[in-house]
Amino acid sequence: MAGENSPSGGQARQTGFLGSLVLFASAFADFFESRAALFATESKAAAIQFILVAICLVAALLFFGLGYVFLLATAVVAVAHVANVSWLWVALDAAVLHILIALIFLLIARSGIKKPIFRETVAELKKDSEWLKNLETNNQRRS
Numbered sequence: 001m002a003g004e005n006s007p008s009g010g011q012a013r014q015t016g017f018l019g020s021l022v023l024f025a026s027a028f029a030d031f032f033e034s035r036a037a038l039f040a041t042e043s044k045a046a047a048i049q050f051i052l053v054a055i056c057l058v059a060a061l062l063f064f065g066l067g068y069v070f071l072l073a074t075a076v077v078a079v080a081h082v083a084n085v086s087w088l089w090v091a092l093d094a095a096v097l098h099i100l101i102a103l104i105f106l107l108i109a110r111s112g113i114k115k116p117i118f119r120e121t122v123a124e125l126k127k128d129s130e131w132l133k134n135l136e137t138n139n140q141r142r143s
Contacts, residue, residue, distance in 0.1 A: 063102035070095030
């Protein structure tokens with residue numbers, strides 16, 4: 001049938017101003033529906049990225065805290081046992097190791113923050129903007 005191939009689905013194609021208005025509204029709705037779907041997809045990826053950064057920051061804080069505890073324990077034991085070398089060096093090594101691990105987590109979190117998000121949405125909006133500019137140029141040439 002004639003109405004099956006129209007952009008508005010199974011409805012009969014309308015002509016004139018009202019038909020153009022209906023087609024415009026339909027195209028406008030389709031445009032925003034596609035952009036909303038793209039935004040939803042990229043929002044999920046962004047949420048995962050932010051969760052990973054948060055986990056790394058929490059892990060970094062945990063390891064800095066543990067490093068601080070080991071450093072304090074080392075300082076207390078060092079003062080108590082100035083001449084003895086028992087588990088003092090092991091605790092000091094553990095503190096240094098925990099601080100290094102915390103620094104690694106902070107570097108990972110920093111690299112995660114620097115990654116741009118919503119790349120595809122921005123690219124689509126740029127394409128749309130270029131298309132509109134070209135449309136305006138073509139309409140001005142026709143006038």
